[in-house]
Amino acid sequence: MRTSTIAIAGFAALALGLSACGSSDDSAAGSESPSAGAATMVATTTVWGSVAGQIAECAGGSVTTLMPVGADPHDFTPSSDQVATMVDADLVIANGLGLEEGLESAMESAQQDGAVVFEVAPLLDPMPFEAEGEVHAEGEEHAEGEEHAEGEEAHSHGEDPHVWLDVTRAADAAELIGAEMAKVTGDAAYETCGTEVGQELRSTNDAVVETLAAVPTDKRILVTDHDAFGYFAEAYDFRIEGVVIPGGSTLAEPSSAELASLAQAIQDSGVKTIFANTANPSALVDALAAEVGDVQVVELYVGSVGEPGSEAATYQGMMTTNATRISDALSG
């Protein structure tokens, strides 16, 4: 039922687009095919909720974001109402590559119920985790239950899901999301708006590059709470000295030997800042900082945008705030 209605709506919008030739075809599509306007779209993380929400707002629609601000996407589990929201959605915009571990079964149900689950990360030239072999050897326990049960399908455990920390990839994602929204709603305005938001994100990327230019080459070293900055490091020319939580997720725990060797590496490299994660306040970061001594802990927006009204409330604000904090910490 639902798919055929959408197909008709899409066809109608396409026909309108061809004849009306770019005039106000979104309002026309809205009035003549109510099902197009009624398409429900859901984003999993606050990052994609921000990007998709801006596209929807530009096109006169809306997106529901499942995770609250400050949630850690690795360990967020939905309420039964949220599962229902996903299952009833026409389009679920997800990160994928195993990021949303607690949402996987809900996403599968949604898909079985006819929703389009659109995972962006696999489309953004994903990279393997840097120290993959090592990470697997040390992170064995966290993988056991769920990963083995579901291991054969969909995500590859070896690819890094944190694509959004490269703003250029997020700009590409905006274009892909807009095109997918246009397909699902039958309203071409979403595609135009996806391109617009994508262009804005390319400007955000320029701003991030400019801010980070203040960091001297020999200070471009990151120590972070977990292994989330591979794309960031590649895009903005940083090196990752170490991560506190092994395994590419926030769900594992380092051994005391791992913490001690990281503390030693930090002392040896002369690193003076450890970057924490607003979405995963971890006592381990503070413990590490105390063990190293003479280092500051600076919070970054890693898994979530900031609170509404804060400078990091949007994806753009999140990334420019991160750039400023990294620049201030490492160039001072």
Ligand SMILES: [Zn+2]
């Ligand atoms: Zn992460």
